Amino acid sequence: MEPSVYQVGQAIKRLQWRHHREANRRLATIGLSLAHWDVLRNLHEHPDASLRELAQLTFQTDQSMGTLATRMIERGLIERVPGPGRAIRHRPTAAGERARRDGAALVGEVLDETVGTLSAADRASLYRLLTRATGNDGATQ
Numbered sequence: 007m008e009p010s011v012y013q014v015g016q017a018i019k020r021l022q023w024r025h026h027r028e029a030n031r032r033l034a035t036i037g038l039s040l041a042h043w044d045v046l047r048n049l050h051e052h053p054d055a056s057l058r059e060l061a062q063l064t065f066q067t068d069q070s071m072g073t074l075a076t077r078m079i080e081r082g083l084i085e086r087v088p089g090p091g092r093a094i095r096h097r098p099t100a101a102g103e104r105a106r107r108d109g110a111a112l113v114g115e116v117l118d119e120t121v122g123t124l125s126a127a128d129r130a131s132l133y134r135l136l137t138r139a140t141g142n143d144g145a146t147q
Contacts, residue, residue: 018136021120021121024120025116025117025120026040028116028119029043029112029113029116032112032113032115032116033109033112033113035112036105036108036109036112037105038105038109040113041064041066041074042074042078042083042105042109043105043106043109043110043113044064045060045064045071045074045075045078045084046083046084046098046102046103046105046106046109047106047109047110048060048063048064049084049096049097049098049102049106050098050103050106053097054089054095055095055096056089056093056094056095057071057072057075057094057096058071060075060096075096078102079096082099082101082102083098083099083101083102083105084096084097084098084099084102085097085099
């Protein structure tokens with residue numbers, strides 16, 4: 007029997023929930039949340055991203071990203087730097103970069119325990135199917 011679209015959607019949500027819950031649990035051991043680590047990861051991958059771009063990359067509203075950035079500045083994980091014109095950009099501090107690397111190892115463990123158990127061919131198929139279903143070419147994120 008083929009799964010319904012609802013069952014497929016539920017399986018995707020279940021896997022995402024497992025990733026989020028377990029990544030948050032492990033990241034808490036180094037004083038981060040998944041939201042913190044995701045900002046640090048995206049700043050590493052998109053060093054000139056504006057606050058608005060960071061909000062889009064991390065699936066947050068502009069307001070919640072602004073609040074999160076302020077908290078991360080207070081914790082010494084990121085800093086504000088002048089950008090072109092009146093733009094304000096953010097970049098990781100040395101402590102933020104260490105946290106990103108340490109967090110990447112922990113998040114990598116979580117992913118290795120789930121999608122990492124699939125063969126390379128199955129992972130490639132899953133990636134291709136998910137990016138097709140989202141209308142994303144897979145070039146970013």
